[in-house]
Amino acid sequence: MAINQTAAPEYAIEVNDVSMVFNMASEQLNSLKEYFIKLARRELFFKEFRALDHVSFKVPKGEVMGLVGTNGSGKSTMLKIIAGVLEPSEGSVVVRGNIAPLIELGAGFDLELTARENIYLNGSLLGYTKEFIDEHLDEIVEFAELRDFMDMPLKNYSSGMVARIAFAIATITEPDVLIVDETLSVGDVFFQEKCERRIQSFIDSGNVTVLFVSHSIEQVERLCTSAVWIERGKQRMIGPVKEVCEAYRNQFN
Amino acid sequence: MSATTDLSTTYAKSGIAKDVFILRQLVTKDFKLKYRRSVLGVVWSVLNPLLMMVVMSIVFSYLFGSNIENFPLYLIVGNITFSLMSDSTNAALWSIIDAAPLLKKVKVDRFVFPVQKVLFALVNFAFSLIAVALVMLWFHVMPTWHLVWLPVCLVLLMLFCIGIGLAIGSLAVFFRDIIHLWGVVILAWTYLTPIFWDFSLLTSNPAVPSWIITLVKVNPMYNYITFMRDIFLWQQSPSMTTLAACVLWAVVMLAVGFVIFRKTEHKFILYV
Ligand SMILES: Nc1ncnc2c1ncn2[C@@H]1O[C@H](COP(=O)(O)OP(=O)(O)OP(=O)(O)O)[C@@H](O)[C@H]1O
Numbered sequence A: 001m002a003i004n005q006t007a008a009p010e011y012a013i014e015v016n017d018v019s020m021v022f023n024m025a026s027e028q029l030n031s032l033k034e035y036f037i038k039l040a041r042r043e044l045f046f047k048e049f050r051a052l053d054h055v056s057f058k059v060p061k062g063e064v065m066g067l068v069g070t071n072g073s074g075k076s077t078m079l080k081i082i083a084g085v086l087e088p089s090e091g092s093v094v095v096r097g098n099i100a101p102l103i104e105l106g107a108g109f110d111l112e113l114t115a116r117e118n119i120y121l122n123g124s125l126l127g128y129t130k131e132f133i134d135e136h137l138d139e140i141v142e143f144a145e146l147r148d149f150m151d152m153p154l155k156n157y158s159s160g161m162v163a164r165i166a167f168a169i170a171t172i173t174e175p176d177v178l179i180v181d182e183t184l185s186v187g188d189v190f191f192q193e194k195c196e197r198r199i200q201s202f203i204d205s206g207n208v209t210v211l212f213v214s215h216s217i218e219q220v221e222r223l224c225t226s227a228v229w230i231e232r233g234k235q236r237m238i239g240p241v242k243e244v245c246e247a248y249r250n251q252f253n
Numbered sequence B: 001m002s003a004t005t006d007l008s009t010t011y012a013k014s015g016i017a018k019d020v021f022i023l024r025q026l027v028t029k030d031f032k033l034k035y036r037r038s039v040l041g042v043v044w045s046v047l048n049p050l051l052m053m054v055v056m057s058i059v060f061s062y063l064f065g066s067n068i069e070n071f072p073l074y075l076i077v078g079n080i081t082f083s084l085m086s087d088s089t090n091a092a093l094w095s096i097i098d099a100a101p102l103l104k105k106v107k108v109d110r111f112v113f114p115v116q117k118v119l120f121a122l123v124n125f126a127f128s129l130i131a132v133a134l135v136m137l138w139f140h141v142m143p144t145w146h147l148v149w150l151p152v153c154l155v156l157l158m159l160f161c162i163g164i165g166l167a168i169g170s171l172a173v174f175f176r177d178i179i180h181l182w183g184v185v186i187l188a189w190t191y192l193t194p195i196f197w198d199f200s201l202l203t204s205n206p207a208v209p210s211w212i213i214t215l216v217k218v219n220p221m222y223n224y225i226t227f228m229r230d231i232f233l234w235q236q237s238p239s240m241t242t243l244a245a246c247v248l249w250a251v252v253m254l255a256v257g258f259v260i261f262r263k264t265e266h267k268f269i270l271y272v
């Protein structure tokens, strides 16, 4: 959440030559015996898998950028690195301002706790202050439309209801940088529209920089002004949204 | 929507403020989950050390402790102090592995998880202090001003436990063997610590080799328990040796834990 106000403040997100190496070792090391076997085979701990390979791009303040690519090409990984959940193996990322990461919602949710308790727990993890949550609890509940269920344990919720709460907490305040990973597909049709409206209102405000991942190319073209195409961890193309989406579609022909 | 909200109050002002709020939420969660479904609830945390004390008094007073004044009080103080260490480290051992779903979802300072477990053990310890008060009442042992040392002792013991928790919590991510090993360590440690026996039994017995006596003396838990017994039972300030040993162990363990944690924390997410 650190606000970095040094050089080149016109970019909200800078991704500099980022690579991400994951551990593909077939299983975790669960015993000493395994340890020695693997030590002998030289595949102790680590079997490399490169999910991102030297990716670089910059998102100017207030721009809405899309990120496209087929399944497993590294989009979610890229977003998690920007959100600070993952640390890149090489390269660096600079983010200027507060991030609202709509990547994996509901961090820390405990099914035994009530919705109210979970709002505070999740809010603390998102970096909100207690006073802020106190003040906006009503708004969150209102947006999720679950007022009558606030003191029910989350385990009795449907998955869509959990997603509503999670989305409501994460978007209760206007962030500087919004990162969206297909979260729009949660909840019923009405709530999806409500989520999209909220994101649209962030975009319309002009203050929010948005990085947007969706498999719906139409949605990307509608919402974004520019786009990056990542394929199997490699950056294939970057530019105006029309051109990138056009090229992305044409790869299948 | 809150475009009007002052941003400075929306987000925690510093990393520390954020971590403190997270820790409060996490410890509250542990507390609620532990007591929500139980009829007697927190009463158990008072009752448990009392029952242990009764059992141990019956078993051991004829063996080791007959010459100790207020032997049950001796037992309960030793026992709850040792339990504070064993409970907190046993929980911290799993803390990072258990936090995996959270670590994969959100950016968070990873040290909060071992610390959360140690703080939660401290909360339970607070309830067992009620049991100690009851026992003191029963034996007409009046509390004295020496109890002002209690926070000092607890802070040192907490730092010691956090140090262990950071170390074993991190290592357990990479070597699950640590989990099995730690049970054995705690068991050996229980016997090496004068919880239900009297240290003078060792020193007065010429058959005991001197290295065992030294081992017990440098044993950090011996020192923390002696500290606790000094202020609760013998109503005196801790000796300089005890105090120095407690400080030294707290600092050393915290440093060791911190270094191990720092060296490994960047790789947690690749292994959990
Ligand atoms: N924690 C992890 N450990 C090992 N490999 C991982 C991990 N996370 C992701 N990967 C691998 O990295 C690659 C990229 O995954 P990622 O989730 O970023 O893809 P994606 O572009 O979001 O795909 P999708 O369109 O299906 O959402 C995949 O091959 C995946 O197996």
Ligand SMILES: [Mg+2]
Binding pocket: A075, A076, A077, A181
């Ligand atoms: Mg994805």
